[in-house]
Amino acid sequence: MRDLAFRVAVALLVVFVVVALIGPYFMEHDPLRGSLRARLDPPAWLPGGTWDYPLGTDRLGRDILSRIVSGARISLAVCALVIAIAGTVGTVVGTFSGYMGGMTDRVIMRVVDLALSFPVILLALLLGAISGPSFANIVIVISLVLWSQYARMARGETLRVKNEDYVDLARTSGLGHARIISRHILPNIAPSLIVVATLQVGVVIVLEASLSFLGVGVPPPNPSWGSMVSEGRSYVVTAWWVAMFPGLAILFVVMAVNIVGDHLTDRLNPALRGRGGA
Amino acid sequence: MSVPLLSIRDLTVRVGPSQNAPVIIEDVSLDLQPGETLGLVGESGSGKSTLGMSILRLAAPPLDKGTSGSIIYKGRDVRKLSNRNLHTLRGGEISMILQDPMASLNPVFSIGAQLKEALRRVPSHRDLDGAAANALAEVKIPSPRSRLKSYPHQMSGGMRQRIVSAIALAQTPELLICDEPTTSLDVTIQYQFLELLAELQKAHHMAMLFITHDFGVVAKTCDRVAIMYAGQIVETGPVREIFHNPRHWYTRALLASVPRTDEKPARLPQITGAPPSVTRRPSGCRFHPRCEAASALCSTEPKFEIVAEGHALRCFHPAGGGA
Amino acid sequence: MPAKLILIRLVEAFFALLLMSLVVFLLSRITGDPVALLLGDNATEADKVAMIRELGLDQSLAAQYWHFLANALQGDFGRSVAAGREPALDLVLSRLPASLSLAAVALASTMLVGIVLGVLAAVTHGTAADVGIRLIALIGQSVPSFWLGIVLIYLVAVQWGLLPTSGYGGPAHYVLPAATLGLFTLAAITRLVRASMLDALGSEYVKLARIKGISEAAVIWRHALSNSLIPVVTFMGTFFATMITGAVVVETVFAWPGIGRLAYESILSRDFPVIQAVVLVITALFILANLLVDFLYLAIDPRMREKG
Numbered sequence: 001m002r003d004l005a006f007r008v009a010v011a012l013l014v015v016f017v018v019v020a021l022i023g024p025y026f027m028e029h030d031p032l033r034g035s036l037r038a039r040l041d042p043p044a045w046l047p048g049g050t051w052d053y054p055l056g057t058d059r060l061g062r063d064i065l066s067r068i069v070s071g072a073r074i075s076l077a078v079c080a081l082v083i084a085i086a087g088t089v090g091t092v093v094g095t096f097s098g099y100m101g102g103m104t105d106r107v108i109m110r111v112v113d114l115a116l117s118f119p120v121i122l123l124a125l126l127l128g129a130i131s132g133p134s135f136a137n138i139v140i141v142i143s144l145v146l147w148s149q150y151a152r153m154a155r156g157e158t159l160r161v162k163n164e165d166y167v168d169l170a171r172t173s174g175l176g177h178a179r180i181i182s183r184h185i186l187p188n189i190a191p192s193l194i195v196v197a198t199l200q201v202g203v204v205i206v207l208e209a210s211l212s213f214l215g216v217g218v219p220p221p222n223p224s225w226g227s228m229v230s231e232g233r234s235y236v237v238t239a240w241w242v243a244m245f246p247g248l249a250i251l252f253v254v255m256a257v258n259i260v261g262d263h264l265t266d267r268l269n270p271a272l273r274g275r276g277g278a
Numbered sequence: 279m280s281v282p283l284l285s286i287r288d289l290t291v292r293v294g295p296s297q298n299a300p301v302i303i304e305d306v307s308l309d310l311q312p313g314e315t316l317g318l319v320g321e322s323g324s325g326k327s328t329l330g331m332s333i334l335r336l337a338a339p340p341l342d343k344g345t346s347g348s349i350i351y352k353g354r355d356v357r358k359l360s361n362r363n364l365h366t367l368r369g370g371e372i373s374m375i376l377q378d379p380m381a382s383l384n385p386v387f388s389i390g391a392q393l394k395e396a397l398r399r400v401p402s403h404r405d406l407d408g409a410a411a412n413a414l415a416e417v418k419i420p421s422p423r424s425r426l427k428s429y430p431h432q433m434s435g436g437m438r439q440r441i442v443s444a445i446a447l448a449q450t451p452e453l454l455i456c457d458e459p460t461t462s463l464d465v466t467i468q469y470q471f472l473e474l475l476a477e478l479q480k481a482h483h484m485a486m487l488f489i490t491h492d493f494g495v496v497a498k499t500c501d502r503v504a505i506m507y508a509g510q511i512v513e514t515g516p517v518r519e520i521f522h523n524p525r526h527w528y529t530r531a532l533l534a535s536v537p538r539t540d541e542k543p544a545r546l547p548q549i550t551g552a553p554p555s556v557t558r559r560p561s562g563c564r565f566h567p568r569c570e571a572a573s574a575l576c577s578t579e580p581k582f583e584i585v586a587e588g589h590a591l592r593c594f595h596p597a598g599g600g601a
Numbered sequence: 602m603p604a605k606l607i608l609i610r611l612v613e614a615f616f617a618l619l620l621m622s623l624v625v626f627l628l629s630r631i632t633g634d635p636v637a638l639l640l641g642d643n644a645t646e647a648d649k650v651a652m653i654r655e656l657g658l659d660q661s662l663a664a665q666y667w668h669f670l671a672n673a674l675q676g677d678f679g680r681s682v683a684a685g686r687e688p689a690l691d692l693v694l695s696r697l698p699a700s701l702s703l704a705a706v707a708l709a710s711t712m713l714v715g716i717v718l719g720v721l722a723a724v725t726h727g728t729a730a731d732v733g734i735r736l737i738a739l740i741g742q743s744v745p746s747f748w749l750g751i752v753l754i755y756l757v758a759v760q761w762g763l764l765p766t767s768g769y770g771g772p773a774h775y776v777l778p779a780a781t782l783g784l785f786t787l788a789a790i791t792r793l794v795r796a797s798m799l800d801a802l803g804s805e806y807v808k809l810a811r812i813k814g815i816s817e818a819a820v821i822w823r824h825a826l827s828n829s830l831i832p833v834v835t836f837m838g839t840f841f842a843t844m845i846t847g848a849v850v851v852e853t854v855f856a857w858p859g860i861g862r863l864a865y866e867s868i869l870s871r872d873f874p875v876i877q878a879v880v881l882v883i884t885a886l887f888i889l890a891n892l893l894v895d896f897l898y899l900a901i902d903p904r905m906r907e908k909g
Contacts, residue, residue, distance in 0.1 A: 114617055121846045122864060122880060126628060129868040206745045210850055213747045214865060229748050233854075236755045247748030254743035336811055369814035376812075381805035386827045386903060396813045429903040442809065449814070 009259035016253050020072040027063070029053075031070035031223050034061030040239040056241040058231060064242065067223035068249050074224050075253070078139055078208045083197050085143040090150025091193060095181055097151070098158030109155065115148035121210065128216030138217045142207050146200060153196050157189035164188075191268045199261040202254040209250050225250050282309040283485050284333070284372075284453060285350040291325070291332055292344030293556075299344055300556045302328050304509040306347075307582075312452065315479070315486040317496035317517065319532070320506035321553050326489045327377075329506075330455045333487070334368055335359075351453070369396055373451035377458040379439035383430035389414075389441055390426030396448035413444040416481075417474060436467035440474065447478060454479070455487045460495065472498055493536045497521065502588070505529050508554055508564035511582070515589035525585060525596040528565045563593065571595045610895055614888040621884045622673060626666050629873040673881065679874035681867075689874035693860055693882050699769055700852070700859030703782065704844045706775050711783035711840075712790060716826070716833070719794025723802060724821060734791065741788025746847055750781040750854035767856040778855040782847050786840045790833060797832050801825035827901075834897050841890040845883055 024031070038061040042049040049056060055064040097108040124141045131137045161167060162185070170184050209226030211217035218224035220231075225246040232243025291303040303325040310316050320326045331337040333349055335356060349356040351372065359367060376382045384392060393410045403409045407426065414422030417440040430438060439459060446454060456475070460468040476499065479486055488500055496503050496517060504514040505528065513526035524530045551568040554560060560567055566576035575594045584590045644652075653659050657668055672678070678689035722734040757777060758766040765774050801807060802825050810824040811817075848861030856862070860879055867875035 110613075114620060121849045122883060125849065125865065125868045126876065126880070129871065130628060202743060209745050210747060213745075214850065214853065215869065226745075226747070229745075229751065233751055236751055237759050240755055243748065243751050247745065247752065250745050250748065251740070251743055254745075255739055258739060258743050331808075334812060336808065365814045365816060367814070368812055374809075374812045376805050376808055378805050382809045384806040384810065384824055384828070386831075386901070387824075388903075395810075395815060395819075399814060431904050445809065445813065 005259050006263045009256040009263075012252060012256040013260065016072060016256070017076060019069055020076040023069040024066075024073060027066040027069055029063035029066040031062060031066040032221050034058070034063075036061050040235065040242070042239070043241050055245050056239070058228070058242045059235060059239075062223075064228075064245055067228060068225070068246055071223040071225045071228060071246060072249070072253075074135075074218055074222060075205050075208060078135075078142065078218075079201050079204045081139045082142045082146065082204050083200060085139065086147040086200075087150050087193065087197055089143070090147040090152075091154045091186075093147070094151035094154025094156075095158050095185060095189070098155035099162060099177070099181060099185065101159075105155070108151075112148045112151045112155075115145075116152065121207075124207070124211055125214065125216055128211060128214075133216050133219040135218055135222075138208060138211060141211070142204055145207070146203065149200065150193060150196055153192055154189060157192050158185055161185050161188045195261065195264050195268055198257065198264055202257040202261070205250060205254055205257070280311060281353075283312045283314075283352065284310040284487075285348075286333075287348045287350070289329070289332065289345070289347035289349065291328055291337065291341050294340045295343045301559070302341065302509055302556055303332070305582075306506075306509075306511050308504055308511065308514065310453070310485050310487060312485055313479075313483055314502065315488055315500045317500035317503035318487060318489045318506060319491060319493065319496060319503060321491060323553055323556070324506040325509040326506050327457050330374065330457045330487065330489050333455060334372055334374060335364060336368075369399065369446075369451065370449045371451055372453045372455065373446040373449070374455040374457065375439070375442055375446050375459045378462055379435050379442050379459075380462070382442050383438055385430055387429075388426065389428050389430065389433075393426070393441070393445055393448060396445050400449050413448055414441070416447075416478070417441065417444045419444075436463055436471065439463060439471055443475070443478065447482060447484075450482060451484065453485045453487065455489070457489045458491070461490075461492075468495075475499065493521075493533060505532065508559050509556075510564060510592065512565065512593070513589075513591040515586070515591075519586065519589050523589075523598055525589070525598055526565075526591045526593050527569045527571050527595075527597055529591075530597055571597065607892075607895070610892055614892065617888060618881070618884060622670060622881060623666065625877050625880050626669050629877060630662065630665070669877075673877075678878040678881075681875050682872045683867075683870060683875075689872075689878040690882075692875055693863065693878045696858055696860045696863045697882070699857060700845075700848055700861060703775065703778055703852075703857060703859060704841070704848065707779040707783035708786070708840065708844055710779060711787045712833075715787045715790030716794050716830075718787075718791045719829075720798055720821060720826060722791065722795040723798030726799060734795070738788040738791045738795075741784045741791075744784065746781050746785065747850045747854055749784060750777070750851060753777045753781060754854075767854075769856075769858050778851050778857055781854070782844060782851045785847065786843050789836070789840065789843075793832055793836065794826075794829055797829035798825055801828045804828075831898075831902050834894060834901055837894045837897065838887075838891040842887060845886060 034057065038053060038057050040059055041053050041057040041061070043056040044051045044054045046056075053063050053065070055068070057063055058067070093108060093112070097105045097112075124145055127141045127144065128137060167180060167184050170180050175183070205225075208217055208224065209229070212224040212226030213230040215227075215230070217226055220227055228246035229243045229250075232239070232241075232246070235242050286309075287307050289303055289306045290301065292299040292301050306325075306329060308316065318326045318329065328337055328341060332341070332345060333351075333356065335342060337345070345357065351367070354363075356364070356367065383389070390407070390410050393413055394406045397403050397406055397409045397413065407423075410426055411422040414425055419425050419437065419440060430441075433441070443459075459475070460471055463471060472495065475486075478484070486499070488496070490496060500517050502515065503517050503520050504511045505520075505526065506512070507528050513520065513524070513529045520529065521533070524533055554564065554567075560577070561579075562577035563569070563572070563580050566572040569576065573595065580592045580594050582590055582592045585596065657665055660668070676690050680686045681689050681692055718734050718737070722731045725731045754766050754777065757763050764776050768774060798821075802821075804825075806828075807820060807825055810820045845861070848857075848859055849865050850861075851857065852859045852862035853865050860883065863875065864879045864883070866872075867879060
């Protein structure tokens with residue numbers, strides 16, 4: 001039962017990644033350009049719908065399916081970049097903090113605690129509003145918000161590993177700090193960090209969508225799933241499909257990510273079981 | 279002999295109701311007389327703890343569903359009791375002390391609250407605080423009244439085990455099951471605790487089922503002993519008889535591995551091999567792959583046969599003979 | 602002793618607030634041109650100079666910060682740039698009750714339902730009921746709240762006409778926003794309670810409780826649950842944070858006149874006095890919530906009372 005859910009989830013994520021990478025090349029319609037004669041067309045299976053626009057069209061007559069496929073690419077790109085940036089910064093800071101210990105550690109961890117306790121969306125909104133909506137900004141904003149979780153985990157794991165025999169051995173054999181960290185500590189704390197990264201994919205997707213929904217994320221006319229829902233909001237009574245399908249896309253991808261994340265957590269780190277995301 | 283207090287017949291416990299499910303306890307039958315102490319000895323994984331929990335019907339749900347046979351307490355089958363009667367039986371008639379005193383007390387409730395929860399179930403107790411203090415005094419907790427407000431984490435392991443006993447005895451049961459109650463205690467405290475148990479048993483006129491892997495404890499506390507191996511009882515008899523004239527090869531091996539204080543410390547003999555896991559028990563005599571006296575016959579099922587007054591065993595080639 | 606612990610927490614809270622005020626101050630100074638915003642396009646150069654004087658923008662950053670801090674401590678964050686030019690703090694405080702009541706309703710109902718679902722899932726471990734509850738929790742953790750809000754408005758309010766679509770008002774107005782705001786936390790609590798209940802139900806103290814013969818209900822709801830609530834309490838601060846953060850989105854979707862929507866509006870219109878006031882008030886709420894959690898923790902777990 002659990003295994004089945006895991007397999008379905010992995011399959012869904014593979015589909016998501018493949019669609020994001022090559023899907024746009026197979027779409028008949030331009031996600032950015034609409035046909036004014038086909039505004040707010042319903043999905044194909046409803047009266048008035050055509051298979052030309054399987055999931056219907058939005059207020060500018062743009063094909064919703066093409067926009068979702070194209071939006072997948074944006075979501076994937078944001079996820080990959082945020083996890084690369086936040087993961088690197090957080091891991092470096094956390095490992096350094098745990099490895100040094102003492103006063104350095106205490107000061108760094110206070111900063112991390114503060115970053116963890118700050119209302120995430122407010123910070124993102126503030127930075128988004130100040131610097132204006134752009135793809136680069138949203139990546140930076142979300143990374144700023146999420147690096148601290150990696151730092152927390154990396155530091156805790158470094159403390160755990162630091163006094164293991166093999167690290168002591170490396171130290172007594174005269175290896176430099178940088179080499180001890182890169183050769184002996186990082187490989188041992190990597191599994192936990194991978195779990196954090198997996199669980200964060202869902203957080204990143206929802207955060208990006210929320211910020212785009214609020215108008216400080218990926219700027220229009222680019223089809224971010226969040227801004228698509230936002231645009232569909234005004235037509236929810238007359239054309240529910242505009243907001244419905246991009247939201248379902250978010251829901252399915254995030255659900256799949258969470259199933260995979262839970263599975264990895266159970267397998268790699270039973271002590272973390274049952275904790276919620278951000 | 280008089281009517282036994284507890285009579286277990288053909289008890290088999292599987293992991294789930296299916297006939298193919300792994301067997302944890304197989305065809306166990308035993309009797310316990312009022313006031314008597316029966317030792318149940320075996321290695322871990324022999325099924326002895328499951329047997330204890332099954333008597334109270336507290337084994338895990340799949341095990342409970344996979345149970346057959348009868349457990350007759352005072353003429354009533356525990357396995358056929360209504361839910362309500364089962365709850366009166368637990369604590370009131372049969373009670374139990376668990377292995378780990380550090381984990382047996384609820385960390386968020388005071389000692390007094392946990393004790394009174396049991397005392398409240400006895401209608402004759404009017405003054406609960408007084409009764410609770412008396413119960414603590416009986417297990418020799420100093421200044422019992424003030425201790426009622428303490429929390430488990432504020433007490434030592436030995437003290438906690440005495441409090442667990444006070445809770446177990448609060449409803450004056452007639453049968454007390456002790457599941458390795460001294461295993462996690464310091465050696466000196468173990469001795470004190472066994473003394474205390476003996477006193478309590480006398481004061482309350484209880485029968486005891488004493489589950490242990492330690493023959494030393496059996497010698498000190500028990501009247502009779504049953505030896506379990508791989509889910510079966512392989513030998514049972516009066517303690518003196520078993521100590522002086524063990525007939526089953528497993529019993530002999532177990533006894534031989536007990537360190538004795540009256541002899542020079544030599545290398546302790548060991549039983550070769552390991553006890554079989556629940557899913558890979560051999561056919562026939564469960565012990566034969568590790569037994570020095572095994573023959574071809576031993577891969578067929580031996581009967582449980584009486585060899586002397588109160589002494590029975592399950593073996594084709596019993597050791598010894600006379601005394 | 603707890604007294605020392607509480608003192609440390611208070612000092613930490615003070616520094617956290619101070620640091621946050623600095624961040625907010627700097628962010629609002631490095632961006633935009635408040636003078637241009639305040640005066641509009643057809644202001645003269647003289648007007649601008651006068652305005653710069655009035656706002657103290659000709660002084661050094663340090664002096665400006667000191668000034669800002671001194672005023673903030675007296676509750677003066679300046680006036681909103683928006684029409685009406687209300688004092689920023691008054692504006693924030695007038696929106697606070699709507700937000701707090703929504704968060705309270707959402708948190709209380711979420712806790713109640715989440716705990717019950719978590720306990721039921723643990724008790725029915727492995728059955729269809731357990732799988733169903735875990736599926737609800739999984740969806741709750743995955744659904745984006747802005748979309749959920751829209752779907753609920755469409756289905757419950759528009760299609761079925763059961764509840765008001767949006768706005769602030771009587772109890773019926775609370776249902777959809779509170780559900781939307783609470784679902785993520787509901788899922789988190791359910792998972793947390795389920796996991797810790799499974800641990801508790803397998804514990805030795807639950808065995809002993811059963812041996813006493815007390816009812817299964819008392820074993821579950823008293824013995825096992827009281828221990829399982831400790832991790833829930835640990836995460837209360839996080840849950841509250843999620844609620845406040847979620848309020849920005851949910852209040853925007855449901856046109857709820859709280860500080861979340863105020864924060865959103867003030868950030869979009871670059872109304873810096875209001876932004877500063879709202880961010881600091883929210884930070885103060887966070888800190889207060891975390892202090893409350895610490896006290897609650899002391900109350901529920903006797904082992905904590907003796908640690909320093």
